[in-house]
Amino acid sequence: xxxxxxxxxxxxxxxxxxxxxxxxxxxxxxxxxxxxxxxxxxxxxxxxxxxxxxxxxxxxxxxxxxxxxxxxxxxxxxxxxxxxxxxxxxxxxxxxxxxxxxxxxxxxxxxxxxxxxxxxxxxxxxxxxxxxxxxxxxxxxxxxxxxxxxxxxxxxxxxxxxxxxxxxxxxxxxxxxxxxxxxxxxxxxxxxxxxxxxxxxxxxxxxxxxxxxxxxxxxxxxxxxxxxxxxxxxxxxxxxxxxxxxxxxxxxxxxxxxxxxxxxxxxxxxxxxxxxxxxxxxxxxxxxxxxxxxxxxxxxxxxxxxxxxxxxxxxxxxxxxxxxxxxxxxxxxxxxxxxxxxxxxxxxxxxxxxxxxxxxxxxxxxxxxxxxxxxxxxxxxxxxxxxxxxxxxxxxxxxx
Amino acid sequence: xxxxxxxxxxxxxxxxxxxxxxxxxxxxxxxxxxxxxxxxxxxxxxxxxxxxxxxxxxxxxxxxxxxxxxxxxxxxxxxxxxxxxxxxxxxxxxxxxxxxxxxxxxxxxxxxxxxxxxxxxxxxxxxxxxxxxxxxxxxxxxxxxxxxxxxxxxxxxxxxxxxxxxxxxxxxxxxxxxxxxxxxxxxxxxxxxxxxxxxxxxxxxxxxxxxxxxxxxxxxxxxxxxxxxxxxxxxxxxxxxxxxxxxxxxxxxxxxxxxxxxxxxxxx
Numbered sequence: 001x002x003x004x005x006x007x008x009x010x011x012x013x014x015x016x017x018x019x020x021x022x023x024x025x026x027x028x029x030x031x032x033x034x035x036x037x038x039x040x041x042x043x044x045x046x047x048x049x050x051x052x053x054x055x056x057x058x059x060x061x062x063x064x065x066x067x068x069x070x071x072x073x074x075x076x077x078x079x080x081x082x083x084x085x086x087x088x089x090x091x092x093x094x095x096x097x098x099x100x101x102x103x104x105x106x107x108x109x110x111x112x113x114x115x116x117x118x119x120x121x122x123x124x125x126x127x128x129x130x131x132x133x134x135x136x137x138x139x140x141x142x143x144x145x146x147x148x149x150x151x152x153x154x155x156x157x158x159x160x161x162x163x164x165x166x167x168x169x170x171x172x173x174x175x176x177x178x179x180x181x182x183x184x185x186x187x188x189x190x191x192x193x194x195x196x197x198x199x200x201x202x203x204x205x206x207x208x209x210x211x212x213x214x215x216x217x218x219x220x221x222x223x224x225x226x227x228x229x230x231x232x233x234x235x236x237x238x239x240x241x242x243x244x245x246x247x248x249x250x251x252x253x254x255x256x257x258x259x260x261x262x263x264x265x266x267x268x269x270x271x272x273x274x275x276x277x278x279x280x281x282x283x284x285x286x287x288x289x290x291x292x293x294x295x296x297x298x299x300x301x302x303x304x305x306x307x308x309x310x311x312x313x314x315x316x317x318x319x320x321x322x323x324x325x326x327x328x329x330x331x332x333x334x335x336x337x338x339x340x341x342x343x344x345x346x347x348x349x350x351x352x353x354x355x356x357x358x359x360x361x362x363x364x365x366x367x368x369x370x371x372x373x374x375x376x377x378x379x380x381x382x383x384x385x386x387x388x389x390x391x392x393x394x395x396x397x398x399x400x
Numbered sequence: 401x402x403x404x405x406x407x408x409x410x411x412x413x414x415x416x417x418x419x420x421x422x423x424x425x426x427x428x429x430x431x432x433x434x435x436x437x438x439x440x441x442x443x444x445x446x447x448x449x450x451x452x453x454x455x456x457x458x459x460x461x462x463x464x465x466x467x468x469x470x471x472x473x474x475x476x477x478x479x480x481x482x483x484x485x486x487x488x489x490x491x492x493x494x495x496x497x498x499x500x501x502x503x504x505x506x507x508x509x510x511x512x513x514x515x516x517x518x519x520x521x522x523x524x525x526x527x528x529x530x531x532x533x534x535x536x537x538x539x540x541x542x543x544x545x546x547x548x549x550x551x552x553x554x555x556x557x558x559x560x561x562x563x564x565x566x567x568x569x570x571x572x573x574x575x576x577x578x579x580x581x582x583x584x585x586x587x588x589x590x591x592x593x594x595x596x597x598x599x600x601x602x603x604x605x606x607x608x609x610x611x612x613x614x615x616x617x618x619x620x621x622x623x624x625x626x627x628x629x630x631x632x633x634x635x636x637x638x639x640x641x642x643x644x645x646x647x648x649x650x651x652x653x654x655x656x657x658x659x660x661x662x663x664x665x666x667x668x
Contacts, residue, residue, distance in 0.1 A: 294507030
């Protein structure tokens with residue numbers, strides 16, 4: 001069932017390369033470089049060095065005893081990507097692509113960011129590797145993730161607020177692609193999720209697969225071959241595909257959780273796989289939130305990193321072959337999970353990851369105590385405390 | 401024979417090259433588009449490209465992005481586009497090319513979409529994000545409906561790839577003149593001329609070569625044409641003019657600008 005290196009970048013009918021012609025030589029050059037270096041001993045060594053010494057891998061697989069007991073049911077383990085340098089799984093990918101960009105002799109790096117986590121991780125990797133970085137971020141996101149904007153600036157990155165369109169992640173990607181078209185010879189586009197034209201979805205998956213591989217090793221250390229279930233949040237889907245891919249051939253039930261926003265019956269959500277339809281955006285054929293003519297819909301999530309109308313093509317494939325179950329968690333349930341994890345375990349999760357935590361709590365109740373669930377805690381929630389505070393005060397007001 | 405092919409042959413007889421103008425359908429509104437089309441026809445444009453706006457125009461610069469956004473906000477959609485083309489076809493037989501992004505065809509079904517627009521008089525289609533490798537369904541639909549599929553190439557496209565893309569194209573081949581999105585360039589660089597030369601050599605007279613992105617003046621048009629292009633494509637400059645012009649003057653303003661550009665296409 002594993003698609004190790006999909007031919008022409010196709011996961012079933014999904015993926016591919018739907019791009020302006022100017023970018024074709026660029027993605028071909030990228031693919032060539034990736035294939036050349038991905039198994040190269042020196043490249044692997046250097047990446048391993050940065051992942052361990054700089055980013056802090058391996059990350060713990062922490063048994064959330066208090067949360068499990070409070071929930072009643074299966075044992076919940078947290079894969080602590082939130083403990084990585086920068087506070088999210090994004091650094092796994094930015095270090096990999098940064099090292100690749102260096103080998104390709106590209107000095108100028110551009111990136112898009114939603115919540116700002118990929119932007120921060122890009123700025124960090126670029127500072128460490130001696131590269132220049134510029135980050136595109138939707139204006140709406142710069143306002144709700146101010147802390148990350150300042151962090152990127154501190155790390156030496158130039159942040160471009162994007163005022164076009166919906167001013168969120170999708171528009172940041174559009175603007176990064178426009179920059180790439182304009183500066184295609186000198187610039188490396190460091191995409192942060194498992195989306196975009198081939199080879200990005202497979203490359204980002206490979207760099208993030210360290211998550212799933214470590215989960216397998218850590219399960220064996222506690223005497224199990226693999227977890228009974230894994231849960232990860234899905235925006236573009238990079239932490240989820242990094243979690244799922246190494247486990248695809250295992251006997252593990254897998255759940256990808258999208259942002260249900262204010263409910264999937266409203267227009268305010270980002271539930272692409274749950275209720276989207278097939279279409280072409282950002283270089284790939286995948287599931288999208290769009291109208292009946294093919295215009296892309298506005299999306300919403302309390303978690304900026306999930307606020308995206310598309311999804312990585314491998315997720316579209318895993319949905320269609322029924323290997324992964326995709327479900328949604330609302331803004332409100334995510335906030336409740338955020339509060340619960342903070343209270344029971346002393347861990348403040350990112351709002352994105354809180355979606356996965358909420359679903360894990362829900363399914364754990366129906367599972368026996370002998371079973372295990374692994375939740376990928378993709379990031380930490382310091383960036384979200386203001387948003388949560390505001391959400392709580394507004395909801396208290398509403399209830400009155 | 402297609403209207404586009406006929407047009408290029410007619411121009412050859414007249415010792416002229418082609419002026420291709422791009423408009424965003426529904427910008428500033430439907431009436432304004434019709435006025436602009438009248439102006440273009442009056443001013444001597446040879447082919448008109450009508451952009452069907454897409455929510456995420458990632459190959460376009462600020463001018464076309466803005467026009468697309470406003471047109472969509474005023475409710476432009478496929479049904480309205482089809483009605484607009486119907487109205488235009490009642491007035492003129494000028495070749496009409498529809499330019500948009502792949503998703504609008506994919507979502508409607510390639511064949512359904514192409515046959516729908518062919519029926520009202522669209523002669524060719526350009527998709528800004530359709531790579532030739534992914535184009536099988538698009539090409540089948542274009543062939544079945546007898547519509548020209550016009551592909552884009554870029555200054556960094558290899559000669560071998562140019563040949564492949566030219567073979568898939570009909571009507572004309574569209575060379576993107578610069579590294580960048582649509583918009584207005586101050587000056588063209590040497591690499592643009594080299595790209596024209598390389599492309600002319602690779603296509604060897606089999607298909608006309610249109611050059612677009614960034615051309616906004618008669619002198620630029622003449623420069624590009626003297627260096628071997630068969631057609632110049634001007635979009636953002638027309639849209640910027642529309643932006644600045646009160647609705648009732650669009651027709652005359654567009655006509656005089658088209659007339660000015662058209663002069664560059666007449667060979668001495």
